[in-house]
Amino acid sequence: MQKTASQLPSTSYSLDQSQPELLVTPIGKAFGIIGAIMLLLGILMLDFYVTLASLIILFYMVVSKIFLYYAIKHTSFFAQSTEVDMLRGESAVLSFRLRNASYFSFHIREIDVLLSTGKESVALSKLKHDVTMHARKQANWKLPITGLERGHTYIVGQEIKVESIGGLYASKPTIHLSPAIPVYIFPRHSPLVVSQNTSKAAAEVRAYDPFEEKVMTKDYENGDAIKDIFWKELAAKNRLVVRKPPPTEAPIATLVLSLHNETSPSGWSNIAEDLIEETASIAHTWTQAGKVFEVYINDDAGRYRYVHIPPNAGNRHFTEIMRALAHLRFGSRLYSVRLLLEELPHDRAITVIGHVPTSVTKGGKRYA
Known part of the structure; x- marks a missing residue:
C-alpha cells in the first residue's frame, strides 16, 4: 500500500441540498420578450409559422430551466486539501472536482472561494471561468493558496455561479461544506x-x-x-x-x-x-x-x-x-x-x- 504523506482523502459535497434559485438572465429575458411578441403577432396575423417559432422559443426556455435544475441537483463537488510545503512558507493547494451525473450540460461561470478564520472570512479571487460541465463528465482544477496568516487552520467555503446552455438561466447554489475542508497553514520557519x-x-x-x-x-x-x-x-x-x-x-x-x-x-x-x-x-x-x-x-x-x-x-x-x-x-x-x-x-x-x-x-x- 502506498500513499503520499501530504494527501488527504477527497470529500464529496452536493451543490445544494435546498431548492436552487434559478434566475432569468438578460439573455433569457430578451428571449422571453421576443417569444411573447412573436406569439402575439402570430395570433393576430394568423401566421402559423410565426406562431410555431414563438412556441418553440418559449418551450426551449421552459426546457432549459428544467434541465439546469436537474443538472444542479445531480452534480457532486469533490474537494481535497494538501499540506503546506513545510520548508517553503505559507502556501497550500486545494484540488477540486465537479462531477455532473445528469444527462444535461451546463456552464460554470465563476467559483468564489472563501477562507474563514472562525471570526471573519477571506474572499479569494474567482477560481474558474467559462467551464462547460458536460453531461456525465467531470471537471478538475487546482487552486494554490498563499500569503495567509501563519499558524492557523482555514476552512474553505464555496459559492458557484452556473448557467444553462444558451445562458437563459443562472443560479448561484452554495456548496455546503460539512465536514469542512481543513487547509494547513504552517509557520514559515518550522516549529x-x-x-x-x-x-x-x-x-x-x-x-x-x-x-x-x-x-x-x-x-x-x-x-x-x-x-x-x-x-x-x-x-x-x-x-x-x-x-x-x-x-x-x-x-x-x-x-x-x-x-x-x-x-x-x-x-x-x-x-x-x-x-x-x-x-x-x-x-x-x-x-x-x-x-x-x-x-x-x-x-x-x-x-x-x-x-x-x-x-x-x-x-x-x-x-x-x-x-x-x-x-x-x-x-x-x-x-x-x-x-x-x-x-x-x-x-x-x-x-x-x-x-x-x-x-x-x-x-x-x-x-x-
Missing part, C-alpha cells in the same frame, strides 16, 4: 529546528510555538537530543499544530521537525542515526501497546515510500522501517514519520517531519 554546533558536539534545539509566537532554545547532548525533543520538551508542553479532521479520517495534529546543517555535513551522521533509531523505538512502543504506526516517506519530486505497521507487530516490520529510512536520498528532500497515536484526544495525533542536509554519512555509506 522545531535542530541545529548542530560541531565544536561543542551538541545539538541546539529551537522549538517554535506557532500559537504564542515564541522561540525556545536549549542545548542537548547528541545521544539524547531526539528523545528529549519528542517527549520531554514538546509532547509535555503540547506544542502541536492541531486540526479537527473529518469523521472518516484518522485524527491528526502536526509537529514539524527540521534538521538544518550549519557546519560540516559529516557531523550530522549521529543525529540522523538517532532519529532513525528513535523512530523504530517509538514504533515498537506504540505497536506493542496495540496502537497503529505508519511511516510515510516522500520527497520534493513526489516520490514516496510507505510502511504500515499493525498493532503487536514483530521485528520484521521494524526492519522494514529501518530499510525504508536508510534508503532515503538525503539532501533537499523531505521524509515524514506519521504516528497515529490513538490514545490522544479524538482530534489529535502527531506527525513528525524531518529534513536532513546533503551528504549524510550513515553506516559507512554516503547518501547525496
Whole structure:
C-alpha cells in the first residue's frame, strides 16, 4: 500500500441540498420578450409559422430551466486539501472536482472561494471561468493558496455561479461544506529546528510555538537530543499544530521537525542515526501497546515510500522501517514519520517531519 504523506482523502459535497434559485438572465429575458411578441403577432396575423417559432422559443426556455435544475441537483463537488510545503512558507493547494451525473450540460461561470478564520472570512479571487460541465463528465482544477496568516487552520467555503446552455438561466447554489475542508497553514520557519554546533558536539534545539509566537532554545547532548525533543520538551508542553479532521479520517495534529546543517555535513551522521533509531523505538512502543504506526516517506519530486505497521507487530516490520529510512536520498528532500497515536484526544495525533542536509554519512555509506 502506498500513499503520499501530504494527501488527504477527497470529500464529496452536493451543490445544494435546498431548492436552487434559478434566475432569468438578460439573455433569457430578451428571449422571453421576443417569444411573447412573436406569439402575439402570430395570433393576430394568423401566421402559423410565426406562431410555431414563438412556441418553440418559449418551450426551449421552459426546457432549459428544467434541465439546469436537474443538472444542479445531480452534480457532486469533490474537494481535497494538501499540506503546506513545510520548508517553503505559507502556501497550500486545494484540488477540486465537479462531477455532473445528469444527462444535461451546463456552464460554470465563476467559483468564489472563501477562507474563514472562525471570526471573519477571506474572499479569494474567482477560481474558474467559462467551464462547460458536460453531461456525465467531470471537471478538475487546482487552486494554490498563499500569503495567509501563519499558524492557523482555514476552512474553505464555496459559492458557484452556473448557467444553462444558451445562458437563459443562472443560479448561484452554495456548496455546503460539512465536514469542512481543513487547509494547513504552517509557520514559515518550522516549529522545531535542530541545529548542530560541531565544536561543542551538541545539538541546539529551537522549538517554535506557532500559537504564542515564541522561540525556545536549549542545548542537548547528541545521544539524547531526539528523545528529549519528542517527549520531554514538546509532547509535555503540547506544542502541536492541531486540526479537527473529518469523521472518516484518522485524527491528526502536526509537529514539524527540521534538521538544518550549519557546519560540516559529516557531523550530522549521529543525529540522523538517532532519529532513525528513535523512530523504530517509538514504533515498537506504540505497536506493542496495540496502537497503529505508519511511516510515510516522500520527497520534493513526489516520490514516496510507505510502511504500515499493525498493532503487536514483530521485528520484521521494524526492519522494514529501518530499510525504508536508510534508503532515503538525503539532501533537499523531505521524509515524514506519521504516528497515529490513538490514545490522544479524538482530534489529535502527531506527525513528525524531518529534513536532513546533503551528504549524510550513515553506516559507512554516503547518501547525496
